[in-house]
Amino acid sequence: MNLFRHRPIGLPSLALLLAAAGCSSADGDTSAAVPSPSATVTKLCRNLDKALPSSVDDLGRRDPSPASALTAGWGNPAIILRCGVDQPEKMLDPEADGVDVNGVGWLLEKQDGGSFRFTTTLRRAYVEVTIPKDRTGDGMAPLVDVASAVKKAIPEGIAD
Numbered sequence: 001m002n003l004f005r006h007r008p009i010g011l012p013s014l015a016l017l018l019a020a021a022g023c024s025s026a027d028g029d030t031s032a033a034v035p036s037p038s039a040t041v042t043k044l045c046r047n048l049d050k051a052l053p054s055s056v057d058d059l060g061r062r063d064p065s066p067a068s069a070l071t072a073g074w075g076n077p078a079i080i081l082r083c084g085v086d087q088p089e090k091m092l093d094p095e096a097d098g099v100d101v102n103g104v105g106w107l108l109e110k111q112d113g114g115s116f117r118f119t120t121t122l123r124r125a126y127v128e129v130t131i132p133k134d135r136t137g138d139g140m141a142p143l144v145d146v147a148s149a150v151k152k153a154i155p156e157g158i159a160d
Contacts, residue, residue: 030078032064032071037084038160041125045070045083048127048153057141077132079142085128087159088119101140102147118143123154
């Protein structure tokens with residue numbers, strides 16, 4: 001159950017928040033753990049993979065290894081999307097921060113090292129987007145770019 005408070009946040013506010021994380025270089029690692037969701041969620045994630053844009057924040061698609069329809073990436077260091085992840089523990093925290101981007105709700109979590117992880121809320125599958133430290137100054141552009149694909153492929157509701 002998703003119990004955290006959901007606050008829409010404007011582009012300038014989130015851009016400032018993300019920029020505050022800094023802009024030093026990252027390792028450029030392009031691997032990502034492939035989630036192991038149920039068959040129902042896997043089908044939704046495959047539909048999402050087909051709907052994803054070829055570029056995010058003006059960065060070309062460069063999928064991480066191992067190759068999977070459940071993961072996608074753009075740029076180097078890569079913005080990584082993983083579909084079918086488990087519900088983050090933080091999502092149960094009523095004080096957790098959430099943002100709404102073009103009709104898609106996201107849990108916002110700052111990670112060790114300065115990257116940010118966003119996980120969809122109130123969707124039939126959890127979709128996670130990790131924005132590396134080197135890209136945090138890009139604001140919400142990555143979420144703006146994937147929002148329409150998420151809305152198209154992952155229906156609203158509670159994830160399995």
